[in-house]
Amino acid sequence: MTTHVSLPPSVDDTLALLTSQDYVADRPLATVLFLALKLGRPLLLEGEAGVGKTEIAKVLAAGLGRRLIRLQCYDGLDLASAFYEWNYPKQLLAIRQAEASGEGLSLYSDDFLIRRPLLEALSPQAGGAPVLLIDELDRADEPFEAFLLEILSDFQATIPEIGTIRAPEPPLVIVTSNRTREIHDALKRRCLYHWVDYPTAERETAILRAKAGGVAEGLAAQIVGFVQRLRGMDLFKSPGVAETLDWAQALVQLDAIALTPDLIEQTLGVLLKYQDDIVRLRGSEALRLLNDIQAELSQKPLGI
């Protein structure tokens, strides 16, 4: 928790903030992030798995010096796990003790309240409003979405035994979705929407340079070229940025200087996670892609 940094006043400043945290964003994402911060609205990021949606919340929290509160959604997520729960064993014990000692007992007080992520996000924080990351909302079910809508609209929620909890400063909310289910319109209406796409070759090279510094220039260019081509093929699951970085690390561990068909064969499991895709890439297909990349790279002048 570093010093409290104020919200960036323009799109350029937002881009600078992201770059300072080694997150290579394109201008559209920076624009939408700036708007979300300025207008005080939640930001809904949709996109394929592994494109950096979760990462941006972490980067934002680190860059602004705020606490990151993460709520990971899953099927059946309910109030008790997401918002609050009463510590019944403690309460039962307290009742027994109060009976024995004859003292009065306040059963619904702060001692017995277990605070879950959403309640934490609505509570006052040292250092300013926290960054609330609601990850993979599409995996939660519709009743949870309805509850979330209430929170995201007014940044307040009610605990029946205590009363209404209001956030002193609205948290900075980022919601991510892998689109395995359509998020309800009412929730989408409340948020600013952005689809995070796979990066272009230039941006991916910049990401590789920023995050996996130990990769040689030539190898990095080959890696990016290969992955970009893979995304052009109609694979069952195209590799994301996370997979590119993992692959780069794997190749560095294997002391690779350049891509060869053997190396690709050995490390295909890092890039592709479906057997059908791997089988398709084995052998001649990988060789063909490699030749394409060599041809393209040899036409470009060095250093680009």
Place this chain on the structure above:
Amino acid sequence: MAGQIGETILNFVRVLRRAGLPVGPAHALAAIEAAAAVGPERRDDLYWALHATLVRKREEKPIFDQAFHLFWRNPRLLERMMGLLLPNLQLEGTGTPPPDLASRLAEAFSNQAPREAKTEPEQREEISATLSASAQEELRQRDFDSMSLTELAAAKAALARLRLSFPPTISRRWQRHPWGKRFDGRATLRAAARSGGEFALPKFARRRERPTPIVVLCDISGSMDRYARILLHFVHGLTQDHDRVQSFVFGTRLTNITRALQDRDVDQAVDRAARAVVDWSGGTRIGEALLRFNKDWARRVLGRGAIVLLITDGLERDDAAQLGREAARLQRSCRRLIWLNPLLRFDGFAPRALGIRALLPHVDEMRPVHSLDSLAALAEALTKPIPARR
């Protein structure tokens, strides 16, 4: 200046609305706020500011793109276009837009109300209530293929009354229940608090049930032609009865007709579905259709233990090996894959065709679906709890 840009954005929102995007006044206000926040210096910033507030889904982006580039090239262009019929729209740098998008935008820019195909109410033959019992019996057993128009109308009416119920899926949520399996601490404490801690009778909870999602994949190629229309009536009934029914049709391409079938009126719904499809009664490429479904839709609609109803005769013109592979993948991705086959009307049906032989090992159940009786039997069979696979 601020007033002018606000006005312009409101006009833009109106155009988008007419082009079919669901944008309301709240969106317009948000868009104006966002545009004011980014400032007018850069056009791409403005684009993304409007995109973030006015676009809700990735599919809406192409229309938004076209509208934006048209609109913001020259705001006075809008006034000139209002009231004029637009000829071929040529956008700089984007080539000719696909005809359906351009026509929607053309409609939006012009002042005419979008033309809707008025469907005349069908002259339906009413079956008199005095149909004898034996005639009714015969209607139920009659193959859809060989029905006359009158009988088809009667069958459609009978289908509308058919009620299908799928066994519900157990969800992960808990609800209070007197003899549930799990101890509900919170409810126990609340009850105890009411009596001042004197009585603390335990309360229980059990798992909630929720309706099973259903996905229907219906073959509408030439060989299925006679069954396709009446089976769409059946699928429409299914859609009306249940939440979370997604329906697709395929011949040479896969088309999602869920929205079309949500219309209450069955004939209008089937008409809308028919209009959305371009390859009615064409060739059959089941394997290709299943491949597209697995790649583009499976992850979105098969999420929560869905049951897939595959309605096809299995006569595949293409590669039977691909059909086998894709059917295997589909079976692995869903809870139960049920093949509804009108060819089972023949007694002693033996799978000979390559397509049928490729598909059969990968389905959990194959059932006939050629007559009202067979549909009733299907309804009966589906009420039983779903057995575990293998």
